[in-house]
Amino acid sequence: MKVIKIGGNALKNLNIQILNQMQAWLAIGEPVILVHGAGPMVNEALTRAKLPVKKIDGLRYTDQRTLAIMQDVVQVQVWPMLQHVLGQAHMAANLLTEGVQATLKAEGEYGRVGEIKSVAMERVTGQLYVIGPLVPDERGELLNVNADEIALAIARHFMADSLYFLTDVDGVLNKQQEVVSNLTPIDASNLVQQQIVTDGMFVKIQAAFAAIRAGVTDIRLGKDFETGTKLILGE
Ligand SMILES: Nc1ncnc2c1ncn2[C@@H]1O[C@H](COP(=O)(O)OP(=O)(O)O)[C@@H](O)[C@H]1O
Numbered sequence: 001m002k003v004i005k006i007g008g009n010a011l012k013n014l015n016i017q018i019l020n021q022m023q024a025w026l027a028i029g030e031p032v033i034l035v036h037g038a039g040p041m042v043n044e045a046l047t048r049a050k051l052p053v054k055k056i057d058g059l060r061y062t063d064q065r066t067l068a069i070m071q072d073v074v075q076v077q078v079w080p081m082l083q084h085v086l087g088q089a090h091m092a093a094n095l096l097t098e099g100v101q102a103t104l105k106a107e108g109e110y111g112r113v114g115e116i117k118s119v120a121m122e123r124v125t126g127q128l129y130v131i132g133p134l135v136p137d138e139r140g141e142l143l144n145v146n147a148d149e150i151a152l153a154i155a156r157h158f159m160a161d162s163l164y165f166l167t168d169v170d171g172v173l174n175k176q177q178e179v180v181s182n183l184t185p186i187d188a189s190n191l192v193q194q195q196i197v198t199d200g201m202f203v204k205i206q207a208a209f210a211a212i213r214a215g216v217t218d219i220r221l222g223k224d225f226e227t228g229t230k231l232i233l234g235e
């Protein structure tokens, strides 16, 4: 199984190579789960509404108003856009949301932000599934869950062999702004300590290393499936 996390920016630039590769996997019966973000679109909508964009440790502080705006952005803008692009490439996606449940993260420290509590679906077969960053809690109320963390939970649950984080940068960048082609946990923690890896990349790297520790062997981060940064456990 392939799990592909597509960040909000990457979503705007889904190119033909990426779509072709997804089609090729599906054609040989390889299940593909797309986890989409919406971060930049939510930022734009908040700015239009003259509301602040507030992040803590790379996670969005989400009050009720922010959550409502986000719901609108995902339902009216992001999901239809993704459906359209997939449709043009003759791919139809099933929503995975129903089998996935979240629970409030850090006792509400980030507001209505959740983390994945459970995934109900036992297995998927040769199809395309999509899940976005709004996930219901125990009572069916939506929580904002960071899409990198969803990708980790999904990859871990299904024991995916590959997890790709498609984003708006070529990979993890070092102090010289060069792409690190192979990143070990020690490299990553050095980059974090030196504040070279920050914000959204911090969240992404944490999710990526949690996935590798959980046994997902092929984890990449960048603009496509081949180049960019490969995460490795090192010696
Ligand atoms: N060392 C780094 N290398 C690359 N990107 C970094 C680094 N540190 C912080 N970032 C930021 O992380 C961003 C990617 O994370 P994020 O905005 O959450 O993307 P996505 O929407 O794809 O999840 C980059 O656009 C960049 O601004």
Ligand SMILES: CC(=O)N[C@@H](CCC(=O)OP(=O)(O)O)C(=O)O
Pocket (backbone or CB within 6 Å): 006, 007, 008, 009, 036, 037, 038, 039, 040, 042, 058, 059, 060, 113, 114, 133, 144, 145, 146, 147, 148, 200
């Ligand atoms: C809690 C939290 O931070 N949620 C994210 C969910 C969207 C997301 O992850 O989008 P990207 O993949 O485009 O960053 C947010 O509100 O931005």
